[in-house]
Amino acid sequence: MALTQCPSCNKRISSKVKECPHCQFVLAGQSKEDMEREWLRLKQEKSDKLVSRSMLALLIAIAAFTYLFMQQPMPNTWQYGIAVGAMVGGVVWFLINRVQLLFLKKKKR
Template sequence: MALAQCPSCNKRVSSKAKECPHCHFVFAGQSEEDLQREFIRLQQEKKDKLLSRSMLALLLAIAAFVYLFLQQPLPDSWQYNTAIGVMIVGLLWFIINRVQMLFIKRKRR
């Protein structure tokens, strides 16, 4: 009995199983093409989620920058420090999401 990955949830299941015990994806009657299509759909769904998160992170960083530019709070005030912190967090979050997207693109079956 060999272990295989479920194309829907990517968890390890028995190759003789008729359905995934984790997500209940049915293997019986599925061709290799159907399994590949499900894997591609799952990858696209992950990419879409990461893209949405990266745009939210970029929006957060831009909003903090615009606040700094328009309001021009005094250095060492809590408004200035908060805006700088939000801008840094937004940019780091954006970079992390983009790196994750690169790993998803490189990941092949």
């Protein structure tokens, strides 16, 4: 059984499989052009997902910030804790998605 590299995720896979077990990239019966197109489509899909996820994260951070700003809950209350947690979590999540997006765009085969 020969090993080959998945053109999409670059993981080692058997050359006999029809579909990459890691990323579901379809390998069987495709010309080089088909593979290229499929790869670009997957990449686009991934980046779309990352963009919408980062937007969601940003939305959570903004909502939490707005709540803190408008309601001004007392520190040491659970409302305050949740709002700060959501704000920090949202910002961190947003940054993680942005960094992943950056790596995805840089990725070349």
